Amino acid sequence: METEEIQLAPPRGTRGARTKRVRGIIFLKDVAALGLTAFGGPQAHLAMMLRLLVDKRRYLTAAELLELTALCQILPGPTSTQTITAIGYRLGGPNLAYLTVLIWMxxxxxxxxxxxxxxxxxxxxxxxxxxxxxxxxxxxxxxxxxxxxxxxxxxxxxxxxxxxxxxxxxxxxxxxxxxxxxxxxxxxxxxxxxxxxxxxxxxxxxxxxxxxxxxxxxxxxxxxxxxxxxxxxxxxxxxxxxxxxxxxxxxxxxxxxxxxxxxxxxxxxxxxxxxxxxxxxxxxxxxxxxxxxxxxxxxxxxxxxxxxxxxxxxxxxxxxxxxxxxxxxxxxxxxxxxxxxxxxxxxxxxxxxxxxxxxxxxxxxxxxxxxxxxxxxxxxxxxxxxxxxxxxxxxxxxxxxxxxxxxxxx
Structure with a gap:
């Protein structure tokens, strides 16, 4: 009986992967919400990201968000898009980042x-x-x-x-x-x-x-x-x-x-x-x-x-x-x-x-x-x-x- 229970229990790595996948799906839903409601340009976008992604979801800290924004301001391209893409990259790697930029734009x-x-x-x-x-x-x-x-x-x-x-x-x-x-x-x-x-x-x-x-x-x-x-x-x-x-x-x-x-x-x-x-x-x-x-x-x-x-x-x-x-x-x-x-x-x-x-x-x-x-x-x-x-x-x-x-x- 003990052996059966050990076989039926999902491996710890599988649980971690499932949790990460669920978190990624929730994150993409949040990105979709921002893409539909984030009016007002980069400054307003940053304020909304701070409220939803930092204060509510805690995907990252406020200091980390500001640092990522500073990084994106160095680069050519759209600052808000690069910032939210970088957050997706940190949470789930390149695949989540590509989905993030697609849903956002x-x-x-x-x-x-x-x-x-x-x-x-x-x-x-x-x-x-x-x-x-x-x-x-x-x-x-x-x-x-x-x-x-x-x-x-x-x-x-x-x-x-x-x-x-x-x-x-x-x-x-x-x-x-x-x-x-x-x-x-x-x-x-x-x-x-x-x-x-x-x-x-x-x-x-x-x-x-x-x-x-x-x-x-x-x-x-x-x-x-x-x-x-x-x-x-x-x-x-x-x-x-x-x-x-x-x-x-x-x-x-x-x-x-x-x-x-x-x-x-x-x-x-x-x-x-x-x-x-x-x-x-x-x-x-x-x-x-x-x-x-x-x-x-x-x-x-x-x-x-x-x-x-x-x-x-x-x-x-x-x-x-x-x-x-x-x-x-x-x-x-x-x-x-x-x-x-x-x-x-x-x-x-x-x-x-x-x-x-x-x-x-x-x-x-x-x-x-x-x-x-x-x-x-x-x-x-x-x-x-x-x-x-x-x-x-x-x-x-x-x-x-x-x-x-x-x-x-x-």
């Missing part, structure tokens, strides 16, 4: 794809009336982002100089290649200031596993080569968004000027009006602002004449391209983050990267406002949006919905 990507399809098949006059107030509101959001980024990262004369220089150069040279070069140059300039950083005692030697970095680089080069030789628009869209996702430091606010320069000014895949409409709408969506890429991808595929199925394909490859680099890079860096953060050069370079990011968003404010009719109403809406966001009592999606309602009524 799916609601916003779906909604922005539908927005792109809707605008594609509406009469231009209908679209113009519907989004007439959304466009200046979107500029107000960008102006507020520029202010908040500058407030957080501009603390030295060098930062001020880099921000001003970057904004002037980005305004003057509206080319896709210029903006990433400015970011890299800013980081290189402040790297030389590393001696002013406090010295930390190094406890462990740096050990790097290069597999995910090699995969990130292989996809970057492979997509560029494939797009050049095939000339297929879906492949080129994937490469365009993958490249932008690999070079965007500072989150969704910095993404806007990069995408505007490439897809509106340079390639003319969509009009300024359509771009601003989508930029305003994404502020009303839950989840990551990088879902804006799926909207652009859907509109870009119109020229192929492949109908709704082709536009959905464009939205999917755009979303995959914009989110994949950040995911691969967080997988690469999280393995040796504890050792890397001991190096002063890493911290010093961030000063320049952040200052240039602030300059790019400042330039974007003026670049996006110029195509709009210079009327008192538009100017008032930009200023009112900025002030309401500064007041910080009204959710951003309420402002956007109010603008849509006004477009319908008037």
């Amino acid at each position: 799916l609601p916003a990507v779906t909604l922005m794809t539908l927005a792109g399809l809707t605008i594609s098949y509406l009469d231009k006059d209908q679209v113009a009336h519907l989004v007439q107030y959304i466009q200046p509101i979107a500029v107000g959001f960008v102006a507020y982002s520029a202010y908040k980024i500058a407030e957080k990262v501009i603390h030295t004369k060098t930062s001020v100089a880099l921000m001003v220089a970057a904004s002037m150069l980005a305004y003057r040279f509206q080319l896709p290649s210029v903006l990433p070069l400015l970011l890299l140059a800013g980081g290189a300039i402040t790297t030389f200031r590393y001696r002013k950083m406090p010295v930390l005692e190094k406890k462990e030697p740096l050990r790097i596993e290069w597999a995910n970095f090699a995969l990130w680089l292989a996809v970057l080069v492979g997509a560029a080569v494939l797009g050049h030789y095939t000339r297929l628009l879906p492949v080129r869209l994937f490469e365009n968004f993958y490249r932008n996702g690999s070079l965007v430091f500072g989150g969704g606010q910095v993404l806007a000027p990069l995408l505007f320069a490439e897809f509106v000014e340079f390639k003319h895949y969509l009009s300024t009006q359509e771009f601003l409409s989508g930029l305003g709408l994404v502020q009303a969506m839950p989840g990551p602002n990088f879902s804006f890429a799926s909207y652009i991808g859907a509109l870009a595929m119109r020229q192929e004449g492949s109908g709704i199925s082709g536009q959905i394909l464009g939205a999917v490859v755009a979303a995959a391209g914009i989110f994949m680099p950040g995911t691969l890079l967080i997988f690469f860096l999280i393995r040796f983050w504890d050792q890397l953060k001991q190096y002063r050069v890493v911290k010093a370079s961030l000063e320049g990267i952040n200052a240039v990011s602030a300059g790019l968003v400042c330039a974007a404010t003026f670049l996006l406002y110029h195509p709009l009719p210079d009327t008192p109403i538009n100017l008032a809406l930009v200023a009112a949006t900025f002030l309401v966001l500064l007041w910080d009592k009204l959710p951003s999606y309420v402002i956007v919905l109010a603008g849509l309602a006004a477009g319908i009524l008037f």
Whole structure:
């Protein structure tokens, strides 16, 4: 009888695996809840993660969440997406992390794809009336982002100089290649200031596993080569968004000027009006602002004449391209983050990267406002949006919905 009981009892390892699997399922349900309700950008996302994932579920401590957020701010890509992906990685490894990023981005990507399809098949006059107030509101959001980024990262004369220089150069040279070069140059300039950083005692030697970095680089080069030789628009869209996702430091606010320069000014895949409409709408969506890429991808595929199925394909490859680099890079860096953060050069370079990011968003404010009719109403809406966001009592999606309602009524 004793022998039977021993045979029937599940092994301790099996129990542990089952518990881990159940915990992973609960975590994914929490991620889905956040993906459907996390409005307001990275700052609001962090507050909701703190409340649900730390205080309620205790997946990690508040200090660990803030440290992961700091790590993700170093990397190019969407900060909120990388943070929640890193939490999934720590809880269940790569498989849970991949499911995490998919569930997190799916609601916003779906909604922005539908927005792109809707605008594609509406009469231009209908679209113009519907989004007439959304466009200046979107500029107000960008102006507020520029202010908040500058407030957080501009603390030295060098930062001020880099921000001003970057904004002037980005305004003057509206080319896709210029903006990433400015970011890299800013980081290189402040790297030389590393001696002013406090010295930390190094406890462990740096050990790097290069597999995910090699995969990130292989996809970057492979997509560029494939797009050049095939000339297929879906492949080129994937490469365009993958490249932008690999070079965007500072989150969704910095993404806007990069995408505007490439897809509106340079390639003319969509009009300024359509771009601003989508930029305003994404502020009303839950989840990551990088879902804006799926909207652009859907509109870009119109020229192929492949109908709704082709536009959905464009939205999917755009979303995959914009989110994949950040995911691969967080997988690469999280393995040796504890050792890397001991190096002063890493911290010093961030000063320049952040200052240039602030300059790019400042330039974007003026670049996006110029195509709009210079009327008192538009100017008032930009200023009112900025002030309401500064007041910080009204959710951003309420402002956007109010603008849509006004477009319908008037």
